[in-house]
Amino acid sequence: MKYLILGKDGQLSREFIKKLENKKENFKAFNHKECDISDLNKVLQVVDDYKPDIILNCAAYNLVDLAEKNFFDAYKTNALGVKNLLLASEKQNAFLITYSTDYVFDGTKENGLYTEEDETNPLNEYGKSKLTGEKWILESSYEKFLIFRTSWVYGEGKQNFIYKLLQWAKNNEYLKIAYDEISVPTSTKTIVEITLKAIENRLTGLYHLTNSGYASRYEWAKKVFDIKNINKFIKPVSSEIFNLPAKRPKFSAMSNEKIKYLLNIEIKNWEEELEEVLVL
Numbered sequence: 001m002k003y004l005i006l007g008k009d010g011q012l013s014r015e016f017i018k019k020l021e022n023k024k025e026n027f028k029a030f031n032h033k034e035c036d037i038s039d040l041n042k043v044l045q046v047v048d049d050y051k052p053d054i055i056l057n058c059a060a061y062n063l064v065d066l067a068e069k070n071f072f073d074a075y076k077t078n079a080l081g082v083k084n085l086l087l088a089s090e091k092q093n094a095f096l097i098t099y100s101t102d103y104v105f106d107g108t109k110e111n112g113l114y115t116e117e118d119e120t121n122p123l124n125e126y127g128k129s130k131l132t133g134e135k136w137i138l139e140s141s142y143e144k145f146l147i148f149r150t151s152w153v154y155g156e157g158k159q160n161f162i163y164k165l166l167q168w169a170k171n172n173e174y175l176k177i178a179y180d181e182i183s184v185p186t187s188t189k190t191i192v193e194i195t196l197k198a199i200e201n202r203l204t205g206l207y208h209l210t211n212s213g214y215a216s217r218y219e220w221a222k223k224v225f226d227i228k229n230i231n232k233f234i235k236p237v238s239s240e241i242f243n244l245p246a247k248r249p250k251f252s253a254m255s256n257e258k259i260k261y262l263l264n265i266e267i268k269n270w271e272e273e274l275e276e277v278l279v280l
């Protein structure tokens with residue numbers, strides 16, 4: 001099986017590369033400079049040269065606040081880029097795997113976690129661009145795809161809350177962390193393991209893929225400091241005080257029941273997973 005990975009330098013990509021190398025699988029990975037997924041000709045050329053069985057799209061424009069003003073850049077990668085990969089997958093008859101976000105929801109659901117059947121209603125440009133990417137695939141007639149919606153992803157890299165938290169801890173006497181944003185911290189390790197299991201089981205379609213349980217940003221930060229023995233005061237605050245450009249959903253935790261059921265697996269609770277990943 002040949003895997004083609006786009007967005008090589010990102011945190012999810014790095015985990016895939018580690019895993020595929022361990023499993024001695026055949027793969028080729030391209031970073032943003034080497035293959036910009038918004039460039040259709042480049043995408044077609046790369047796919048035609050390598051002829052992959054599986055295309056793993058780990059490329060994304062993830063700068064949630066900047067996307068409010070640079071929405072064209074966000075759409076170019078998160079929507080048009082996905083459409084280009086879909087066209088190339090169809091041409092090559094390859095299986096396309098791509099990732100979306102809990103930010104496709106508005107966070108107002110009152111009776112439980114978001115399921116795959118719930119209505120979407122993104123509050124910010126990043127969420128809208130990711131949802132447009134999803135729709136290109138779902139509304140096409142091509143069936144060889146997997147879309148995984150995930151949330152609050154952390155792994156090796158800087159584009160995650162834990163990295164930011166540790167930076168804030170270095171530079172501040174105490175931290176103010178939001179208690180009113182709730183979702184599911186999810187490790188790249190979990191995402192990679194379950195993606196590979198889903199491929200093995202020939203699953204297709206759209207699924208929510210997160211660790212289990214949920215937490216506020218405040219609870220997440222407390223847990224990180226506990227594990228890392230960081231003795232710094234964290235004050236729980238409302239996210240409103242940060243006055244950030246992008247609106248975020250207040251409660252966007254997603255249910256992973258569907259994928260657990262179909263693959264007949266358990267998925268670790270976010271706290272247990274964090275303990276395991278952070279002490280490694």
Ligand SMILES: NC(=O)C1=CN([C@@H]2O[C@H](COP(=O)(O)OP(=O)(O)OC[C@H]3O[C@@H](n4cnc5c(N)ncnc54)[C@H](OP(=O)(O)O)[C@@H]3O)[C@@H](O)[C@H]2O)C=CC1
Pocket residue numbers: 006007008009010011012013031032033035036037038057058059060061062076077081098099100101102150151152153154157159160
């Ligand atoms: N991080 C998170 O909290 C969450 C992520 N997701 C989704 O999970 C997936 C993986 O995210 P993650 O690993 O965290 O992302 P990262 O931000 O760590 O990595 C994304 C990579 O994509 C590259 N990239 C950006 N634009 C393009 C482009 N046009 N063509 C090719 N490469 C490009 C970036 O390169 P460069 O920096 O050089 O531009 C970067 O290396 C994404 O689909 C993301 O939207 C979903 C929920 C939460």
Ligand SMILES: Cc1cn([C@H]2C[C@H](O)[C@@H](COP(=O)(O)OP(=O)(O)O[C@H]3O[C@@H](C)C(=O)[C@@H](O)[C@H]3O)O2)c(=O)[nH]c1=O
Pocket residue numbers: 062063064065100101102103150151152153160161164168176177178181217239242244248
């Ligand atoms: C500056 C600051 C922010 N915050 C909170 C409020 C704010 O919404 C949040 C911002 O953290 P981040 O920048 O990590 O959040 P954000 O980039 O919005 O994270 C999201 O990224 C995209 C890619 C996703 O798909 C989502 O699942 C989610 O992971 O942190 C604090 O609690 N304390 C602070 O001092």
